[in-house]
Amino acid sequence: MQKPSDPRREVLTGLLGLGSQSSRKSYYPELLARLEDLEAERNRYKWLFENALHGIFQAGLGQGFVSVNRALARMLAYSDAQALLSRHQASWAGIFVGGENEFKTIHRTLMSQGELAGYETRLLRADGQQLDVRINMLLRPDAEGPVVEAFVADITERKSAQASMQRLNEDLERRVQTRTQELEALNADLRYEIIEREKVQRALRDARDAAEQANASKDRYLAAASHDLLQPMNAARLLMSTLRERTMPAAEAQLVERSHHALESAEDMLTDLLDIARLDQSNVKPELGNYSLAELIESLVAEFQGLAEVNGVELRMHPAVWAVHTDYRLLSRILRNLLSNAIRYTDQGAVLIGARRRGSRIDIQVWDTGRGIPAAQFGAIFKEFNQLSQAAGQQLDRQGKRKGVGLGLAIVERIATLLAARVEVRSQVGRGSVFSVSVPLATQVPAVPLPSAGILERLAEPLQGRLLLVIDNEQIILDSMCDLLEQWGANVRVAVDVESALGQLGGAVPDAIMVDYHLDNGCNGCDAVSRLRSHWQRAVPAIMITADRSEHCQQTLRELGIPVLNKPLKAGKLRAMLGQMLKA
Incomplete structure (x- = not known):
């Protein structure tokens, strides 16, 4: 008795050209082996379908789900695949948050292109929550109508990360904007501060210029004060030095000595005041x-x-x-x-x-x-x-x-x-x-x-009979210097300028010149010494006598190499310098 025929085997034998009885008998073992291989392959794909990590479904294009795997059921919060199939048996448009409108769009794309790759959307879960997914769909023709095969990946974590990144970016943009506004405010404050600082600097420069002008005026005043105040004191000191070296009664000698101390004290006080002013100017x-x-x-x-x-x-x-x-x-x-x-x-x-x-x-x-x-x-x-x-x-x-x-x-x-x-x-x-x-x-x-400078007594001898020239624009100074120097044994000629000096000398060349720095008619002692040396063609020794203690005057005289004695003159200093100069 023959076994009832298996429709699937008949189909396969037909496909393989084994329709006759004799053929079936000769190829039956090979056919069974191929059927077993096909069954094994079918079971393997079924296992992969059921245990895949991503969701997989098959659905008719105008119908509901044909099959779904357990992963898709879990993703959509259904108890099992059968519950999902039962819920969307008539149409699978309900799984999309966009509903029918979104489904129609997907339908048109699949019909026109045959596939929809990398489509990101949101699916509606059974518990009412929404799920971010990425779907790849392929339209496969079928005898009963087109079938859609799809792979669904849960991208919730990625979307969450993107959202977090977006929030971070927005927060960063807000912070950058806030910082930019703060910097703009700081820049505005800085610009204002720079403007104010420039105003202060201009004011300081003006104050500095005013102070420098005041210092210059102070220098001129000190120079004038030195000359005008010390001139009469210098004459008095010279006269007093002359009197001190003369023989006189004890009472008169005591008066002269007291006057000498009084003048010396006044001289020291004035000299100290002028010097402290010069030192404070830092020049x-x-x-x-x-x-x-x-x-x-x-x-x-x-x-x-x-x-x-x-x-x-x-x-x-x-x-x-x-x-x-x-x-x-x-x-x-x-x-x-x-x-x-x-x-x-x-x-x-x-x-x-x-x-x-x-x-x-x-x-x-x-x-x-x-x-x-x-x-x-x-x-x-x-x-x-x-x-x-x-x-x-x-x-x-x-x-x-x-x-x-x-x-x-x-x-x-x-x-x-x-x-x-x-x-x-x-x-x-x-x-x-x-x-x-x-x-x-x-x-x-x-x-x-x-x-x-040796002891004064040793220096007295070189002055004996020496011809000395004194130039000063103050007659009282000339008279006092003449008395003092003649008392030391010198032969003295006095003059107020170069022309009168040459006239007084009458062609003779003096052994030394003592000249005041400030003379009349815009002339100074340096000019006078230069003219006289040029006239005589000889570097006659010279001593510059001045009440000007300014640094400019002192520097000028140092550069010329002319020794300087400041007014009021000290007789001992003058005598020592003359003695050493004439000895040389």
Whole structure:
């Protein structure tokens, strides 16, 4: 009895050309093997369909779902695939959030293109929530009508990440916009601040220009004050120096001495005031060089020897063999002030000036046996217009010693700052003080030694019979200089300008010229010296005498190499400079 025929096998045997009975018998084992392979392949694809991670469905284009896998059912929150098939058996348009309108769009695309790749949309879940997905659809022809095969991927996490990124970008844009607005506000404030700063700078420049003009006016005023105030004082000092060297009764000699001290005190006060003003203007520039310390100390001792004798104080010096690297003029001023103070504040005993080497520096020291300074006042003594006590000053006045205005040590401190030198003080009340100034040791011995002023008695002889020319625009100065120089044994000619000087000399050439810097008719001492030297064809020694202490004037004279004596003239300085000049 024959087995009922299997329709599928009949179809396959027909396709394989095995329609006859004999053929079926001869190819039956091979056919069974092929059928088993097909069944295995079918089971494998079925397993993949059921267990795929992404959703898969088949649906008729105008009908509902034909088949769906478990992954799609889970994605759409259904209990199983059968529940999803039952819900959308008539139409699968209901799974789209866009409903029929979206489905029609998908339908038109599939009919026109046959596929829809990378289509991102939202599906409606069974619990009412929405799911972001990406669908790839393919339209496959079928005998019963077109069938849509689709793969569905859940892109919720990606969409969430994109949304987060979008929010971050929007937040970043807001922050950038806010920061930009803040920066624009800051820029506006900065522009306003720059404008205000420019206004302030313009105001400061105007104030600076005004201050510079005021300083220039101050310089001119100081120069004029120096000349106008010191001229009569210079004449008085010269006359007083002449009287002091003459023999006269004791009463008259005492009056002359008192007048000399009064003029000397007034001169010191005015000189200190002018010097402190110049130093405060910061226009004094040191001119450094190598100088013999022994010659510097010797000249200072010669200068102050007379003052020390008058005050009953012994002035001694300790020999120094070193050379120092400094500004000779400024260092001399420091030591003059220290020696002057030491002599002034020593009632009895001695004042000693000497030097000690400390490595690469030299400490120049001035010792005295005066009344001493309390340690608490060491800082105060370097301030302007400061003195130890009024009582002490009154006592000094009664003893005939000069009383200053408290500027000497203030000048010392300012000059020391210019020279980068250290000034130190040690003192014991009732026993005395020592002031020291530290300057660099010179690495080379000066090639040309400084003119050394010897003891005044040794310098008197070179003036005997020497022809000296004095040029000044003040007659009282000429008369005073003539009396003083003739008293020293010199032959003196005086004049107010170059023409009258040549007339007075009558063809003779003087041994030295003493000329005032400021002369009449726009002429100055430098011009006068140059004209006279040119006329005689000889570099006659000259001394410039001036009351102008401005740095411009001092610098001009230094560049010309003409020694300078400031008014009021000190007879000892003039005598020492003339003696050394004529000896040379």
